[in-house]
Structure formats: C-alpha cells, structure tokens
Amino acid sequence: MNIDNIKKQFPIFDNKVQNNDLVYLDSANSSQKPQVVVDRIYDFYTKEFSNVGRSVHYLAVAATNLYENTRVLVQKYINAKDPNEIVFTKGATEAINLVANTFGQKFLNEGDEILLTELEHHSNYVPWHYLRKSRGIKINFAEINSDGEITLESIEKNINPKTKMIAITHLSNVTGAILPIKEITKLAHSKNIPILIDGCQGAPHLKLDMQDIDCDFYAISCHKMYGPTGLGILYAKKKWLDILPPYQGGGGMIREVKKEGITFGDLPNKYEAGTMATAQVIAFGESIKFLNNIGIKNIEHHESELTKYGEEVLRKNNSVKLIGNPKNKGSVLSFTLDGIHAHDIATILDEDGVAIRAGHHCCQILHDKLGLQATARASLGVYNTKDDIDKLNESINKCKKIFDK
Amino acid sequence: MDLKELYQEIILDHGKNPRNLKKSDNFNKDAKGHNPLCGDKVHVFLKVDEKNKISDIAFEGSGCAISMASASIMTELMKEKKEIEVKELVDDFLEMIKQNPELKSKILEDNEKTKLMSLSGVKKYPMRVKCATMAWHTLTAAMKNSNDETNTEKFD
Ligand SMILES: Cc1ncc(COP(=O)(O)O)c(C=O)c1O
Numbered sequence: 001m002n003i004d005n006i007k008k009q010f011p012i013f014d015n016k017v018q019n020n021d022l023v024y025l026d027s028a029n030s031s032q033k034p035q036v037v038v039d040r041i042y043d044f045y046t047k048e049f050s051n052v053g054r055s056v057h058y059l060a061v062a063a064t065n066l067y068e069n070t071r072v073l074v075q076k077y078i079n080a081k082d083p084n085e086i087v088f089t090k091g092a093t094e095a096i097n098l099v100a101n102t103f104g105q106k107f108l109n110e111g112d113e114i115l116l117t118e119l120e121h122h123s124n125y126v127p128w129h130y131l132r133k134s135r136g137i138k139i140n141f142a143e144i145n146s147d148g149e150i151t152l153e154s155i156e157k158n159i160n161p162k163t164k165m166i167a168i169t170h171l172s173n174v175t176g177a178i179l180p181i182k183e184i185t186k187l188a189h190s191k192n193i194p195i196l197i198d199g200c201q202g203a204p205h206l207k208l209d210m211q212d213i214d215c216d217f218y219a220i221s222c223h224k225m226y227g228p229t230g231l232g233i234l235y236a237k238k239k240w241l242d243i244l245p246p247y248q249g250g251g252g253m254i255r256e257v258k259k260e261g262i263t264f265g266d267l268p269n270k271y272e273a274g275t276m277a278t279a280q281v282i283a284f285g286e287s288i289k290f291l292n293n294i295g296i297k298n299i300e301h302h303e304s305e306l307t308k309y310g311e312e313v314l315r316k317n318n319s320v321k322l323i324g325n326p327k328n329k330g331s332v333l334s335f336t337l338d339g340i341h342a343h344d345i346a347t348i349l350d351e352d353g354v355a356i357r358a359g360h361h362c363c364q365i366l367h368d369k370l371g372l373q374a375t376a377r378a379s380l381g382v383y384n385t386k387d388d389i390d391k392l393n394e395s396i397n398k399c400k401k402i403f404d405k
Numbered sequence: 406m407d408l409k410e411l412y413q414e415i416i417l418d419h420g421k422n423p424r425n426l427k428k429s430d431n432f433n434k435d436a437k438g439h440n441p442l443c444g445d446k447v448h449v450f451l452k453v454d455e456k457n458k459i460s461d462i463a464f465e466g467s468g469c470a471i472s473m474a475s476a477s478i479m480t481e482l483m484k485e486k487k488e489i490e491v492k493e494l495v496d497d498f499l500e501m502i503k504q505n506p507e508l509k510s511k512i513l514e515d516n517e518k519t520k521l522m523s524l525s526g527v528k529k530y531p532m533r534v535k536c537a538t539m540a541w542h543t544l545t546a547a548m549k550n551s552n553d554e555t556n557t558e559k560f561d
Contacts, residue, residue: 347411373468
C-alpha cells in the first residue's frame with residue numbers, strides 16, 4: 001500500500017492551508033474526498049442530471065440506474081443479504097432517528113427500557129431521549145471501564161426483562177474502543193432484544209459483514225467514508241423494514257394515494273420519501289470503489305500501525321495524557337495537556353496546519369464521566385502518515401513552550 | 406506572529422491565575438453563561454449597591470485561556486463601575502473584539518485600556534471570539550439578574 005499514491009488522489013492536499021501543508025487529523029469528524037468522488041458529482045450534474053424514479057425519459061432512467069447501483073455496491077460492501085436492506089438517509093443521525101422513531105411508535109410503551117453506553121455520540125442518545133416523553137421509556141447506560149472500553153459483561157449486567165432495544169457504538173469516537181459487537185449481538189438476540197450499531201466510526205475503518213455480525217440495524221455516515229456530505233445509510237434487516245411504519249411521508253414512498261387513505265410503497269422506497277441526495281448517492285458509489293481498490297484489510301492494517309505509532313510517540317511526550325487505553329483500538333487519539341485547554345491546543349496546532357478537533361466531540365456523557373470539560377482529538381484516515389504524527393507531536397511541544405513562558 | 410498576539414503574556418497570566426475567581430457569597434445579582442460548542446461555563450456574581458454601582462464582582466467557571474483571561478480582566482475593570490458605565494464598556498468591548506481597531510470609551514485609564522486591548526488578538530480567530538465574549542454577555546445578564554442561562558449561540 002503506497003500512501004503517497006493514495007494521498008495524491010485527494011486534491012485537498014495539493015493546496016496550502018494558511019501557507020502550511022495540511023496535516024489533516026480530523027477524519028473521525030469528516031474525511032477528505034478523493035478526486036473520483038468530486039469528479040463524479042461534477043459529471044453527474046454536468047452530463048447526466050435528472051431526478052430519480054419519476055420520469056420515463058432517458059436521463060431519468062439512467063440516473064435511477066446509477067442511484068440503484070450504489071445501493072448494490074453498499075450491499076456488497078457490507079455483505080447485507082438484500083439490496084433492499086440499504087436505506088439512504090441524510091446522515092447517520094437520520095438513520096438512528098428513523099429507527100428510534102419507527103421502532104418507538106410500534107414497539108415501545110411506558111416502562112420499556114433502552115440500553116445505550118456511556119460512549120455514545122449525541123446522535124445515538126438524543127433520538128432515544130425523545131421517547132422518554134412520547135412513550136414513557138427509560139434509558140440506561142452501560143458503564144465504561146477504566147480503559148474506556150465497553151465489555152460484554154457491562155452490557156449483560158444492564159440487560160433486564162424490560163430492555164427492548166440495545167443501541168451501541170461500533171467504535172468510540174473519543175477513546176477509540178472497538179466494541180465486541182458480534183458477541184453483544186449474540187447476547188442481545190439470546191434475550192430476544194434487537195440491536196442497533198452506530199457504525200459511523202466503524203464503517204470507514206473496519207471490515208464489515210452484516211450477515212456475520214447479525215445486528216438488526218447499522219447506521220453509516222458517508223461523509224466519514226471518503227464520501228459526500230448530506231448522506232448516510234441505514235442498514236436494517238428486511239424483517240424490520242417490512243414491519244416498521246414509514247418514517248417520513250411524501251412523494252416516492254407511496255403506492256396509492258386517495259382522499260380516504262394511503263397505501264405505502266415497497267422497499268426501499270418506503271423509507272426514501274421525497275427527492276433524495278441523488279448526486280451524493282451516485283458519487284458515494286465511487287467512495288466504495290475507492291475503498292475496494294485499496295482493500296479494507298490494507299486500510300485496517302495501515303491505520304492500526306499508525307495508531308500504535310501515535311500512541312507510542314504521545315506516550316513518550318510526558319505532558320500528554322491519552323484518553324482511554326482500549327486493547328482493541330481504532331484510529332482515534334484523544335488527549336489532554338496539563339494546564340492547557342483543548343481549544344487553546346487546537347488553535348496553536350492550527351497555526352502549523354495541524355487540524356484536530358477540540359471539545360466534547362458530541363459525547364458529553366462520556367466527558368462528564370471522565371471529569372473532563374474538553375479533550376483534544378487527533379483522528380486518522382487512509383491518507384495519514386507517520387510524518388503527520390511527528391508534526392502533531394512537534395506542535396504539541398510548541399503549545400507547551402507558549403504556555404510555559 | 407498572530408499566535409503571539411493571541412497568547413500575549415498578560416492573557417497567559419490571567420488565564421493561569423484568574424483574578425476574582427471565587428464564589429462570592431455576598432452578592433445580590435448573578436447569571437450563568439455557557440458556550441455549548443466547547444462546554445465552557447461561567448457564573449458571574451455581582452454586588453450592586455443602591456446607587457446601581459458594582460461594589461463587588463466575582464466569577465466561577467472553567468474554560469480555555471482566552472475565556473478565563475477575558476472574565477478575569479473584565480472583573481478587574483468592572484469594579485466600582487455604575488450600571489450605565491458597565492453597559493458602555495460591554496458594548497465597547499464587544500465592538501472592539503469584532504471589528505473596531507480601538508476601544509472608544511473614555512471611562513478606562515490608559516493602562517486599563519491596554520490590558521483590555523490584549524484580548525483583541527482573537528479577532529483573527531473567528532472560532533474563538535465567543536470564548537472572549539461569553540463572560541461579558543453573562544455580565545449583562547447578571548445586571549438584569551437574568552435566570553436564563555446565557556448561551557453564546559444566541560449572540561453574533
Ligand atoms: C459515533 C458517531 N455517531 C454519529 C455521528 C453522526 O453522523 P452524521 O454526521 O452522519 O449524522 C457521528 C459523527 O459526528 C459519530 O462520530
């Protein structure tokens with residue numbers, strides 16, 4: 001795997017950012033886009049544009065085929081059984097809202113419980129929170145251990161006869177912990193509980209096999225997967241999509257509309273009301289091809305080596321405190337520096353072209369638990385190199401110099 | 406160069422050793438502020454006398470160097486100021502932080518102006534302006550003894 005060649009495919013690195021070479025360490029937030037994805041959007045709008053699924057003219061048919069091709073590419077990429085199990089949404093956030101809303105309506109009643117973890121991103125908590133009021137449910141949080149991990153045991157301990165859904169992250173966007181989702185799914189199913197995985201941080205970095213994991217729902221964020229913004233994916237087992245009610249109403253998702261009543265269309269249209277993010281879906285097909293060309297196993301290996309190197313370098317730097325120490329860790333390096341607030345770190349690093357994120361990373365529950373207001377986070381993507389880590393470390397040392405005056 | 410302007414010694418000093426950082430138990434007005442984007446929090450306590458003058462001011466909170474320094478410097482400058490002066494200074498500061506090259510107000514001494522101007526470096530960092538303004542918006546709320554938490558997202 002030649003990183004130079006891979007990096008060359010990302011036009012963002014051709015330009016200076018405020019006179020610096022860009023050291024992009026914010027891929028957990030959103031990844032950069034390869035040229036093929038950018039070109040695909042341009043080509044679609046300039047040569048092939050038409051709305052999907054509505055008209056019989058040539059361009060409309062062609063656009064519909066392109067749109068559906070991506071669905072099949074995604075299906076194969078995550079090894080889902082059926083392309084109809086792939087629903088396009090505006091983001092992972094909408095995918096989780098879709099499940100919370102429709103599952104809540106149909107299956108949740110006063111006193112029922114949902115089990116989340118302390119690692120969850122706000123988008124895998126807030127949609128469930130609404131159900132506290134509307135359905136009278138209770139939300140429980142499986143606790144992290146001192147390494148910032150969620151173990152099978154901490155899930156098991158929190159399951160009770162009232163637990164009606166387990167919704168957990170695949171990979172923490174703060175501690176980097178990779179959850180044993182296959183084992184947790186098995187445990188959930190042994191108690192007849194469906195499980196949703198927030199796969200935002202898993203999908204860009206780890207090999208996925210829906211049939212092997214066997215989860216009921218898996219939410220994906222395309223903009224973190226070298227794809228366009230405004231697009232997410234909900235994988236859901238067909239048995240759920242068949243019985244859950246539609247989420248939003250509108251054009252395209254109906255079969256028959258009469259003044260007296262409405263019947264709904266078949267999958268996948270049932271969950272794709274209105275004009276969808278057509279150009280983004282078509283361009284996302286190129287992201288999948290890009291990932292396939294490199295090979296997700298190669299990406300996993302590269303990022304895992306780089307993460308280890310990052311941990312090593314930052315551990316040697318005495319003033320850095322890494323957040324979490326999971327045995328099975330994704331490419332996220334969250335840290336604090338003694339006496340320097342994460343926002344000050346981010347501003348100083350930015351001056352060197354080193355782009356990181358600072359704050360609570362949409363995980364306030366976790367930060368409260370850790371007793372931290374904010375952390376700094378460097379997160380890696382396929383284009384990062386050891387050189388990027390070294391530059392991160394140099395800039396961290398510069399922070400210390402400025403503040404130790 | 407810009408970084409040196411942002412993290413001037415006076416800012417680092419106030420950031421590390423904020424003045425008037427304590428819970429005042431002798432106050433009659435207060436308000437809380439919050440920057441939801443970064444989680445920074447501040448709680449401003451005032452003792453306002455019968456002539457509408459701030460006889461004592463303190464704050465509690467935690468946050469980045471810029472927000473702590475800004476709150477610290479603010480509390481130093483606001484002591485013994487009348488309500489109308491507080492308003493003038495807050496407006497003057499907010500305009501300086503966003504656009505004006507200088508402070509216009511005649512209320513402050515030259516050395517006080519210099520101290521306050523040390524925060525002007527944030528102008529070049531649009532994402533950090535709210536760090537500097539949070540305490541000041543909260544002070545305005547405290548003068549009104551507002552129970553609503555001041556949220557930096559409500560202001561430009
Ligand atoms: C773990 C996790 N879940 C959910 C989301 C939200 O995803 P999206 O931006 O696609 O709505 C993110 C991204 O910020 C995330 O990191």
